[in-house]
Amino acid sequence: MRFDDILIHIGEFGFYQKRLYLLLCMPAISVGCYMMMLVILMATPVHRCQIPGYENDTYALQNDNHGLLVNASIPLAAEDEDFLYDKCHMYTCNNGGSALSCPVQNRTRVKCSSWVYDKLTFHETFTSKTNLVCGESLKTSHTQMIFYFGVLVGDLGFGMIADIIGRKITLYVTILILIGSAFGVAWxxxxxxFVILEFVIGAANHGAFIICCVLGLEMVGPSKRVWAGILVHAFFALGLVYLVGMGYFLRDWFWVQIAVVAPCVLFLSYWFVVPESPRWLISQGRYSDADKVIERAARVNKKPLPPSMMKVNQEKNEDSNGRIWHLFSHKVLLLRTLIVYFNWAVVSMIYYGVTMHTGNMNGDFYLNFFLLAIVEFPAYFISIALLDRWGRKRTHCACMLLGGIACICTIFPVIFGGPDLQPLTLTLAIFGKIGAAGAFGVIYVFSAELFPTVVRNAGMGSSSCVARVGGMLAPYVASSGDLVGGKFGKALPLVIFGAFSVSAGLLCLLLPETLHKKLPETIEDGVNFNKGSKKDLYEKSLSI
Structure with missing residues (x-):
């Protein structure tokens, strides 16, 4: 008897699963914080050179109408009507006097050695603390790249480890690593x-997220997998709201870091309350351990469990153990895996690409950040409402088409419009974000249901790795218009984002539908999934 059959009898989403699922969703709040943490920690405040002899520099910087207007600062262009000034150089007086009163002919242009930072939005960031500006400014981009590379390594590494030694042990290891490295970053x-620890945080943080998603899906029945697969992303968005709240009230990178890592200490108690996945235990032949978890779930759910239910299929199967390379061992799995990978990469690309676009909005930093966070909630709940009605692949396709077409339509106000059409541009960009966020939620459910149990964690981890590559490519695509120039150059990145999104959405229609289907357990199950043969009884629709 397969585990899905057992869940139908003991409760697909009873009190036991609800309690466990809530516990597994809590780390997603921290994951959301860390995935966007560097936006605050590495933010570059408005700044200029610190001018010797000029008192109250910070006050002048904040209150000057043009931001950086000081006599000793260097205009980028004399005709610059916006009063933009060079932030990396200043004048010194040749005779040793004050540059503020020195004649122009006696001034010399020199590089800054210290800076003054605007403290209106941020009291201090790691960038302002260590002066990562001017010649050092690329280090902020390097830090973000290394963090996401850590996410890639963690997804792949911890995903495979979880399939080998189990979900529970691997999850606890990631929590320990995350807490230690996150506290270390603050000092x-x-x-x-800083960048070494951020790499470790990226690996442990998102590695834990993948495990929580998989473990949550593996403990619920087929009719409840939609809620289990997408609702966790609402907790991810809740983490973004928590992060912007801490940023707004604390305004200091050190205290923001502490405010995010401190609640993670509570996750140390998970060793005593989170069980191992029964699906994984069965796939490893540990039937007695799986029986204990199933019996406890039935008891808490107050469901009777006949003795015959405990006789899980213990026949030897040479496919009972799987590794990630088995996803490429058959042409059916190969094609399916490549389509899934492509969709993960494009979803990530458009998600971060649209986020970067809307992040350039004028206005309050924290308000813009908040808007970008809350727009994800309707996206996830709309996806939940549609997944059981339209199915996985049609819902995912619709989200990708919505995001892609919204990005493509942004071309028109960009090319033909002006400042008066900026609200329309913003509205289209937000629809693009809704489509990308909804697709992100769907692809987690869709992928987890397509990958067999024996390689599910590795498959999800490798998919997330590909997604990180898409996220890393997003800024390069966004800057591709600079090579073309003109209004078409401004529209080119949107064309690329939109075209990739539409293409990925249409390709996913080649994947099998998983709605109301039992999860494939072995590699053979995955190959035969959705073929409709008599021997593949696991695939038939469940009676709900």
């Missing part, structure tokens, strides 16, 4: 230490 003395 990082140098940029090198």
């Amino acid at each position: 990082s003395p140098t940029w090198v230490t």
Whole structure:
């Protein structure tokens, strides 16, 4: 008897699963914080060179109508009507006097050695603390790249480890690593230490998220997998709201870091309350351990469990153990995996690409951040409402088409419009974000249902790795218009985002539908999934 059959009898989403699922969703709040943490920690405040002899620099910087207007600062262009000034150089007086009163002919242009930062939005960031500006400014981009590379490594590494040694042990290891490295970041003395620890945080943080998603899906029945697969992303968005709230009230990178890592200490108690996945235990032949978890779930759910239910299929199957390369061992699995990977990459690309676009809105930093966070909630709940009605692949396709077409339509106000059409541009960009966020939620459910149990964690981890590559490519696509120039150059990135999104959405229609289907357990199950043969009884629709 397969595990899905057992869940139908003991409760697909009873009190036991609800309690466990809520516990597994809580780390997603921290994951959401860390995935966007560097936006605040590495933010570059408005700044200029610190001018010797000029008192109250910070006050002048904040209150000057043009931001950086000081006599000793260097205009980028004399005709610049916006009064933009060079932030990396200043004038010194050749005779040693004050540059403020020195004649122009006696001034010399020199590089800054110290800076003054606007403290209106941020009291201090790691960037302002370590002066990662001017010649050091690329280090902020390097830090984000290394963090997401850590996410990639963690998804792949911890995903495979979880399939080998189990979900529970791997989850606890990631929590320990995350807490240690996150506290260490708050006291990082140098940029090198900071970036190494951020790499570790990226690996442990998202590695834990993948495990929580998979473990949550594996403990619920087929009719409840939609809620289990997408609702966790609402907790991810809740983490973004928590992060912007801490940023708004604390305004200091050190205290924001502490405010995010401190609640993670509570996750240390998970060793005593989170069980191992029964699906994984059965796939490893540990039937007695799986029986204990199933019996406890039935008891808490107050459901009777006949003795015959415990006789899970213990026949030897040479496919009972799987590795990630088995996803490429058959042409059916190969094609299916490549389509899934492509969709993960494009979803990530358009998600971050649209986020970067809307992040350039004028206005309050924290308000813009908040708007970008809350727009994800309707996206996830709309996806939940549609998944059981339209199915996985049609819902995912619709989200991708919505995001892609919204990005493509942004071309028109960009090329033909002006400032008066900016609200329309913003509205289209937000619809693009809704489509991308909804697709992100769907692809987690869709992928987890397509990958067999024996390689599910590895498959999800490798898919998330591909998604990180898409996220890393997003800024390069966004800057591709600079090579073309003109209004078409401004529209080119949107064309690329939209075209990729539409293409990925249409390709996913080649994947089998998983709605109301039992999860494939072995590699053979995955190959035969959706073929409709008599021997593949596991695939037939469940009676709900």
